[in-house]
Amino acid sequence: MSIPRRLEPESGPRRVLPDFRRSAATIERMLRSLDDGPALETRPVASAAPGSADAAGVRVISSSRAARTALLRAVVAGLLLWAGLTPAVLATALILRIPAGRSPRVELLLILTVLILGALALLAAGARWAVLALAAVRSRLERDAQAVTVFGPFGSRRVPWTEIVAVDSRVLHPVHGLTSALRLRGGGRVIMPLFDRPLWTYHRPSDRTIRDLRARAARHDPTGDR
Known part of the structure; x- marks a missing residue:
């Protein structure tokens, strides 16, 4: 089977289509490349013997990039948790400097509020990324x-x-x-x-x-x- 290079009557030399019967693996890779989701792999369940009925009926779908994704998410989680400790330490130091029996000034209260809210936001974000890192593995x-x-x-x-x-x-x-x-x-x-x-x-x-x-x-x- 051949296809014309142009649509004019004088189409010139013809090219032969590839034999797709010998290119099943290539076609599968092309189809996978069209997907926008995570890189997934499907395999028989590990507890079933290869070639058995259970191995043919039970399939495990997992991410082929789980280790890399988990590492990146763990790094982000660590950075956010570390960043969240800084305002928490500063807020604690300011609270300890308040004289006993005296109320803090309004300016100090505003600074403490910003530091505490920032620390909570960063710690919550770090905990979220830690959960995502664990999810990437499991x-x-x-x-x-x-x-x-x-x-x-x-x-x-x-x-x-x-x-x-x-x-x-x-x-x-x-x-x-x-x-x-x-x-x-x-x-x-x-x-x-x-x-x-x-x-x-x-x-x-x-x-x-x-x-x-x-x-x-x-x-x-x-x-x-x-």
Whole structure:
């Protein structure tokens, strides 16, 4: 099979299309490069023997950049926590300098308020980034024919496919920022920290793994509403 180089009657030499049957791996890499989500990898569950029925039915989805992401987030958390200690120490020193039995001046109260609020804000931000660093290490998904198990920074939750109403790819969370979640029939929601991404990627399409989860949940929907 060949295609013309131009559309004129005299199209000139023709080029042969590549044999895509021998380029399946290349095509998969091209498809993965179109995704805007995290770099994910899917493999059989480690507890199942290779080639067994369990290994074929249970898949683990994790980030291939977990170590690098965790290191960067840990560095940011450390810097914020260190920066939060500085105004806290200054506020403590100023409080200790107030003479016993005397009320502080208005100017000193304003300075103490700014220092204390700044320290609390920096410490809260540092704690948030510490949680995100832990989430980068622990977050993953395990899916099988019956349910999907979501692993977060502090635990895991197994959600049957029949309980999933929808898979939301643009969820704003106070800790995880822009992330994805499973919406359940009882009105609850299960955050999937594996799909945390920056807020400036809000307009981009959802990851291919999210679309696959959405399709699988729709196939298990007993009501057939989707």
